[in-house]
Amino acid sequence: MPVRSPHRRVAGNLGRAWVLHRTAILRGAGVVALLALAGLAYELRGPLAAGAAFMGDMAQARFADAGMAIGEISISGQTLTSEQDIFDALGIQPHTATTSFDVEAARQRIAALPAIDSVTVRKTYPGDVIVTVTEKVPVARWRVDGITFVVDATGAQIGEDGGAYGELPLVVGDGANDDALVMIRALDQYPELKTDLVALSRIADRRWDLIYDTGLRVQLPELGVARALRNLALYQSHYQLLDRDVTIIDLRVAHLVALRPAKTEADLEADRKAAEAALKRQLASSRPYPLPPPAHLSLPSQTTLTQ
Structure with missing residues (x-):
């Protein structure tokens, strides 16, 4: 019998492996391909996100140019909350399209403001947003x-x-x-x-x-x-x-x-004179001693009534 060359032996082994383990080989190749795609997407995540944001902005600009931009915002029911705080919570930017405005996300941001008890946010086409708030009751x-x-x-x-x-x-x-x-x-x-x-x-x-x-x-x-x-x-x-x-x-x-x-004028005058006299005595004394409490801190006598 003729001796087979090494190349033919390798080809024969691969052929047998393909026949016997074709399903497993295909699955492994699929897994490797998915991992490679995931790694590539991770490496390109920045450019992909920028591209998606750019496409979104382009879409909003298209809708805005077509007359679908938010043009009027109506806010009612607020007293303690400023209109500026509510507007900031809406997150509406210039040329924001009505179609892309997230009503529920805006409602949650407004509801998180300290004085807000409940809020409804509605958008009406082509470009109106209506906000109605109910504030907490101050006591x-x-x-x-x-x-x-x-x-x-x-x-x-x-x-x-x-x-x-x-x-x-x-x-x-x-x-x-x-x-x-x-x-x-x-x-x-x-x-x-x-x-x-x-x-x-x-x-x-x-x-x-x-x-x-x-x-x-x-x-x-x-x-x-x-x-x-x-x-x-x-x-x-x-x-x-x-x-x-x-x-x-x-x-x-x-x-x-x-x-x-309450102290009368006579009581206040007497306290003042007593404080002045005490100060004079202290200045004249060779052995200083603490001053008495000032007139405005002296306590008058209390009147007590029992039930």
């Missing part, structure tokens, strides 16, 4: 660090007070926003206590003070606020306590009312 103004915010029932900030919500109660201090609604609802039961009320001050995030325009401060307890308000309403009804010449009404101790009367 109080909260002043902290010199800035006044408007807060909702949960205490969340929904915008700065631009002067449009001056009728809302004013709460002051750290943590006042979180408990504002509870205190406001408690005061609503006693309208007579809200006359000339300027602010509700949160003290150490534990209790409340009522501050009136006369400078009167009513100190409420940490616990038993409802009882203290009820008693204060009775004192006002029977004794006009809020109209008296006092600077502090202390209700922090149950069954006890402590009053701090």
Whole structure:
């Protein structure tokens, strides 16, 4: 028998392999081809993305030139939210085509704004976009660090007070926003206590003070606020306590009312003279001693009423 050449032996082996394993070979070749295409697409991802964006811009320009560009935007329902913030959230650029404008994506961006409770976005052909928003309901103004915010029932900030919500109660201090609604609802039961009320001050995030325009401060307890308000309403009804010449009404101790009367002109003059005399004595003394408290820090005697 003649001896076969090496080339014929290799060809014969390949032929047998193709006959016996043709399916596996085809599958492997397909996998290799897909991997090669994926690698090529990864390497060309930048140019491909740029090309896709260019084609999209070209399509938008074509639609815009055909009279399908967004030309009018109608926004309604906003008070705390500025029109500029809503417009920015829409994401509409010059020559944006109505056909390519994503209504749902724009709606989600607007809904994420702090004061927005719900929003609808509609587009009408050939080039109108209509935005209708419903904002959260403000319940109080909260002043902290010199800035006044408007807060909702949960205490969340929904915008700065631009002067449009001056009728809302004013709460002051750290943590006042979180408990504002509870205190406001408690005061609503006693309208007579809200006359000339300027602010509700949160003290150490534990209790409340009522501050009136006369400078009167009513100190409420940490616990038993409802009882203290009820008693204060009775004192006002029977004794006009809020109209008296006092600077502090202390209700922090149950069954006890402590009053701090306002200083008269004679009291202020006496305090001033006492401070001047003390200063003269100290300057004349060879052994200095601490000065007494200034006149404006001296505490007058308290008048205490028991229930």
